[in-house]
Amino acid sequence: MSRLVVIGGDAAGMSAASQARRLRTPGELEIVAFERGRFTSYSACGIPYWVGGEVPDRDDLVARTPEEHRARGIDLRMRTEVTAVDVAGGRVRARDLGSGAESWTSYDHLVIATGARPVRPELPGIDAPGVHGVQTLGDGQALLDTLAHARGRRAVVIGAGYIGVEMAEALINRGYQVTVVDRGPEPMATLDPDMGRLVRRAMTGLGITMVSDAEVTEVRTGADGRVSAVVTGDAEYPADVVVLGLGVRPETALARDAGLPLGDHGGLLTDRTMRVRGHENIWAGGDCVEVLDLVSGQQRHIALGTHANKHGQIIGTNVGGGHATFPGVVGTAVSKVCDLEIARTGLREKDARRAGLEYVTVTVESTSRAGYYPGASPMTVKMLAERGTGRLLGVQIVGREGAGKRVDIAAVALTAGMTVERMTTLDLGYAPPFSPVWDPVLVAARKAVRAVEQRG
Structure with a gap:
């Protein structure tokens, strides 16, 4: 019997584990999955709509619980963080975040699905209470807790990409006065500026204050240590809560330390079967990888759950004895603000x-x-x-x-x-x-x- 080890319990990781289990029985393939958080298989894309009240309950975003994965024959270990990958020895080291105990687990196949991390610039006050990134369900719950106890109703969103504009909408829905501060000339840098200008007009029409071409230099705090304002080069914007919408980067520190190949955007490089280049038994998928742009022919990093689930299906099929490939993407995305x-x-x-x-x-x-x-x-x-x-x-x-x-x-x-x-x-x-x-x-x-x- 061989063993599949999966690092990461969300879209790509658990899709790979589930697909491999469908194709191979527990007697043929043992599957061990590690997840450092408290949730599995959830829709991170739905977090802004949960925060904004359009999705009423956190559990509505969970597609499959840890218990459901375990019932299907997957040894899923929650609140357990993989701290090292020993490629030569074919094993990973994991630490139980509750007890602190560490142990090694060997693998015949390894799936790296570590996702992405929010961009958090090194600025004074950036880690103050009341400043929130929004990447996981835990992040969303922490933000809701802050909104429930905030002293006032002033919110500043730093960044005007997808997460930024979606969180601006969520905060408007919560009754906040919202200011969006962005370093670009127009919101939604994924659009050309002439199209981004249309987004700006609509957001302004909704009562959102748009601040462009502005570099944030500091997050100011009050006497209680909590966030009180966001400071740019020439202005200050009062804030009872700050949300970071600056995008994400591949979470590949573990892969880098293991000597695995990374691309120009910091993501893992794979072939069309999602096998890490140069490593026969290591696979990677989701927000931690780079993908081929079918239009330009260049490598890109695109963090989307649609891609992550496809990657997981392909990996699970290949580990399970089948054959599947991921040809690339054309960079499709859709969003809304109100x-x-x-x-x-x-x-x-x-x-x-x-x-x-x-x-x-x-x-x-x-x-x-x-x-x-x-x-x-x-x-x-x-x-x-x-x-x-x-x-x-x-x-x-x-x-x-x-x-x-x-x-x-x-x-x-x-x-x-x-x-x-x-x-x-x-x-x-x-x-x-x-x-x-x-x-x-x-x-x-x-x-x-x-x-x-x-x-x-």
Whole structure:
């Protein structure tokens, strides 16, 4: 009998363990999983909606409890942190966070699914009570506890990426006065600035104070030691609670110390089977790895639960004796702030320039439904196409209800390597309650065709 050891009890790790268990019986494969936290298999993406009150209970975010995993034949050890990987010896060292006891566990197959950690800049006061990162269920509970006992109703969010804008919405829903401080010129740096400007206008319209091109220099505390303000180079913003929305980095210190290969973004490097490069029996998946961008051909770090679950399924299939591969991503993401939907897939303009691609861009204004049908809402679609070939490079969409998920049309087209001309013939569903006769994405594709022709 062989042994699979899994480091990390969330999406990638437990998907790998569960899939391997489906394919191989306990008599064939022993599975031991280590998780340093108190929860397994939960939706980190749902935390802002739990904090904001749209998801009523923490347990609603848990897909499978430790007890359920154990009932399926997985030896899951909670509150246990792996502190070292001995690659040559084929073993890991783990410490029980309750008792402090340490022990070694050997493996025939190892899965590293250590996730990512929130970016926490080294600033005065950054660790003061009332300053919160939001990555785990424990983080979300700590933030809710602070909100329940805060002295006032002033919140500052540092950073305006996905987590930043989602947490701004959550705090607005909780009745807080919200200020978002960001170092970039526009929120949502995953969009081009012209599209980010639309997000800014909508957030300002919701009563959120937006502060751009501002570098935070200090988190100031009061006499009680708790956070009292966020300080930039030329201003100070009072705060009873501060939320960090500066993104995440791969949690790969353990892998680095073990001598495993890391990429330019700090994530583990794997092949298409999710096997760590150069190591036959070590696998990795989730937010701790880098993935291939199918549009640019470059490696990227993208922390999303959708990818993590796919990675886990692929790893579990391969460990279980099957064969599966993960070809890469096109960089699709969708979010919202109140009723504004924000979506993107593929490359931004600066991504295309970095990849050495010549491109054209077009932007169109359209509606989610036929203009005469009640409830039609405006949306803006921006499309990038490769100059010369007309290959679709990227799409960004900002609008109201019905806008965000339209990005999936472009995601499929990108994955298929379609040209914008080919996109114009897509047979999409139409009825006035769902779309204009020409879907906004196809309107953008038609305009992109003309732009490609004009640019030669």
